Amino acid sequence: MDEDGRRLEGLVGRFSEGRKLKLLCEVEGGKPRPVVTWWRDKRLVDSNFSFVGDGTVARNWLEIDELKRSDFLSVLTCQAANNNGTVAVSRSITLDMNLIPLDVAIQPPRHPLSAGHPVELVCSSSGSRPPALLTWWKGGEQLLSAKEHQGGHEGTSSSVLLFTPRREDNGAVLSCRAENQFIQGSAIEEGWKLDVFYKPLVSLRLGQNLREDDIREGRDVYLDCEVDSNPPASEVTWLFEGTEVTTNTSAGVIVSSQSLVLQKVHRLRRGRYKCIAMNREGHGTSNVFMLRIKYAPVCKPDQKHIYGVSRHESVSVRCELEADPADVTFYWRFNSSSSGKRIDLASYSHALTRSMAIYSPLNADDFGFLLCWGANEIGKQQRPCNFTIVPAGPPEPVNNCSQVNGTEDSVSFECTEGFWDGGVAPVTYVAELREADSDRLVANASSSSGPAFSFSGLEGGATFRVFLYSANPKGHRSPVHFIVSTLRPAEKLT
Template identity: 40%
Template sequence: YDARNRPASHWQNPSHFQDRAVFNVETDTLMLKQSKAEDQGTYRCRVDFRTNPTLTFTTNLTVIVPPRRLTVYTDMNVEARRSVGPYLEGETLRLTCKAYGGSPPPRVTWWEGALLLDMTPEVETLDEVANTLVVPSLSRRDLNRALTCHAQNSNLTEPLTTTLTLDMNFPPLWVRFERTFEALSANVAYSIVCESAGSRPPPLVTWRLHDTILTTHTETTSHEGNLTTSELKWTPTVGDVGKVLSCQAESEKIAYPPLIVEWHLDIYCEYAITILKPGKSLNLSNIEEGDDVYFECSIQANPWVYKIIWLHELRELHHNVSAGVIISNQSLVLQRVTRAATGNYFCVASNVEGDGKSNPILLRVKYSPVCRNEQMTYHGAARYEQVNIPCELDAFPEPHSFRWTFNNSGESVEIPQTKIHRLGSRSTVSYTPNTELDYGTLLCWGTNSVGLQRHPCVFHVFPAGRPDPVHNCSGFNLSETVVNVRCVAGFDGGLPQTFVLELYEPHTNVLVANATSMVPRFVVGGLQHGMTFTAVVYSSNGKGRGEMVSFKVYTLKDVAEKRTAAVKPPPTRGSNSEQLQAGGIIAVVLGALGGLLVVAILICAVVRVRHLRREERRRRGCGRAGVRDTVVSGQDDGGGACQAKTTATGAVKEFPPPPASPRDADEKNPDVIPLSENAKFPPFRFDPNIILFIVIPVILPFFPHPL
């Protein structure tokens, strides 16, 4: 730069830096763009002054060139990328890292994470620097070990790196059964699991039963690949007793002896075989109440049973001498059996294989007839009415004959066989009461091969009639379309009764709905909302209908309908519209006249009420004050005076107390604010706003729309 003549002039040699060199006059600095290796050297800056001596500045520029490439080689001089191996346990790892190029020559080092492993290069030339890493006797801990080679010749630049992962193969460490059994059951499917760990890659698993290879197995490997599980689906048989089941694991990549685990099988037979037999001298077809019965249970089992139980149907029997149940080893004794002992008997023998249930033996205990439960014992009948009364018995064998008698307070009469009908264990008698003495008790006996029924079945015949009316009827759970009614039933008259509900429209007495029930409770739906109905409830039996009970029930109004504004259709045009308009005018006139009439009536009523109130207060004031000799003026609302009246002899005439008025009752009401004695009412003045705010809103809904 020459600054002697303004402006300053600049000169440069274009063949040396071309346009990569720029001199900044303000800071007196020289800037080199995209520096190159040949830019390295000594730079001299000379400054010439007009009067002062010349100044010279010298600067040494060093250009650092990073290495071009970094490569790792194995001991077989094969380039390694990302991973190296696989290696086996005990082998030695040798890796050579070479850095090419770089000025000054780079420093090549080996790292494992932040740990420096090797920093001594074996070869160092101007164009190549090499460092060899040696790891002797590899072990399982070296698997997936990450080794990194660094090449760097200056702290000003990022190092050139390459990372390798160490891959290794291992034989299995162990093999075992996940679970072993003391014994297996024949003809039962099992899932047997064999596990092997430590092999890389996963091992080859082989199952053998003695000399036979089994193929019904599947293998799975854990997520880390360290554990291999093989599951064998196998069903042992009795012929497998004493054989050896083995699981073998071996590595396909390593010539290493396989690992084998063996299981000496112990096969159990199926559950115990049980056979139930009656006692040798026992005749099961002729067992009556009071006899003794015994059974024997024959058992074949391997291993032997540890428990024997006895079942009557599905109920377990327990040893109880007082109840007549004796259990001893493989025998059961029932003493003094009753009809409750009838049913199937089993013996169940249990061993480690399960429960063996025997064949059933049916025991039928013969017994004389008894009355069957849950039969109707009360029967109502009118005079000269025939009723059929059934008598049902429990017996084994079935009864072959029946006997009926009639008892009352005075006699006992045998019912002839012509009135008795028999069907199996059921007998029905046809009985007709003709007089009051024919009402009483019927007794029924049955007879079978065991004997006569000990206790007869008892049936009571009484006069029957119509049922009593229901009472306490009411509606509940009100809704818009459903009516719920409940009542309390009366006496049924001795016969089953049925209840009926009928709903009527109260004005036309038209039947709207009805319902029938066996209990006095009804639910009727599908009704109109906001309606009042007359409900009629009565009961009936075979003798007729009882008295009716009526009451009111309701359905609620539809809230949604009340909130919906009614929309009237627009009037039709033509002759009809003119008639409607004329009718509307007439309605307006009539409505106005009616409104004026109502206003007049209201005004008269108000004036009359206020006049009566003033008279009432005047009379009350006079009664309280008594008789006065002077005229008191200005003490009442009307401006009059209370004056005492005397008789001819000068005695004071007593006035009776005023009669009680509705207003006095209101003043005694604690919820009403009492009226003050001195309260004054202003004179009534007609206010036109009464018509605007009271009368018009009252009569407006009666007017048609034209208003």
């Protein structure tokens, strides 16, 4: 019987591997008094017994401190014998046991995984009785999506996990744990540190010790491209306004593996930057970093620089600057082209980077140059904007006139505008179409958009003389004239 007094016979248990087992064999009667012994597979294992009560009951306690795997299905026999020549009395039991798993393994062998790409992993274990419960773990988190199978041999089990690694899983430990649920502390596990390949995660920022709101023209600027990737990035590309940036030491541009250096940075380098990192898994693009470069005012390009005005009339001269910050203080000055006199203008309007001065020449000395410049917190403008004030007059004649198309009843022609519009707007272009032989006016038209005209409803196979001039409120100069013609029937102009 066991230590709780339950009678045992036949296949008994289940007892758990590693646990202590205590069995009692109790014999009553016998004369002379019997010897009570324990045997295992016909081998004596315990001969210590004692009598209790009035001496008619003999007891032998068999203690096994730790059950071994080899004890499974072993036969334990309690035997009572005396020396009177009678046959010994015995009872036998067979030990049924819960067994600890012997091994656990993960297939396929360890190799790098690719983020976002599922992989099938198989965990197998043997030696457990009953078959081991298999569980999957990632760090301290149990993964519950695995499918478990019992093997074809007793004590074997397997579990299939469809695992889709993420970038965050790189370096985590993935393990399979095999455990006999009936034996506390029986768990064994196989685990491996995940090597997860993933495309670069890229971040672009300003270099250390630099402030975004304090980058000034002429200083050195550093941009850092921070790349998180596995395997490491094989290539890093820098883009400025969508165009690749390469090293140009003469221009102060230095590209290294993960940094961009702009030495003595120019305002033309302000704008949008980003970096792209590549590895075998793909490429990653950083955030767009807007580089602001503060600079003193400069003239905005493509402004009108020549103004025509008559004496005792007024002209509005517009001055536009580029500056950062845009809070600009303006200055105006007139330089006479004839006498050399200089006059600082006190009256003008302005808003941020734009200013307007109204100028009225009274005599010949008042024609010359208006200078405009500005200053902001970064500094004073180095080169002022120069506007030429000249006496207003008719615009220059058009030039380069030619016929551009012709049919049996129509002609089209165009010219190039004259270089000087006379300094007075608007400019109007006037075209007269006359018969080449008789000089009879056939048609006329005007345009304020440019010296290009089309006339239709004309006689086929005819030749015409065009008179074309440009005019403004101050008048016009002599017209230019040239020949155009319509096609004869079945003729094509090429």
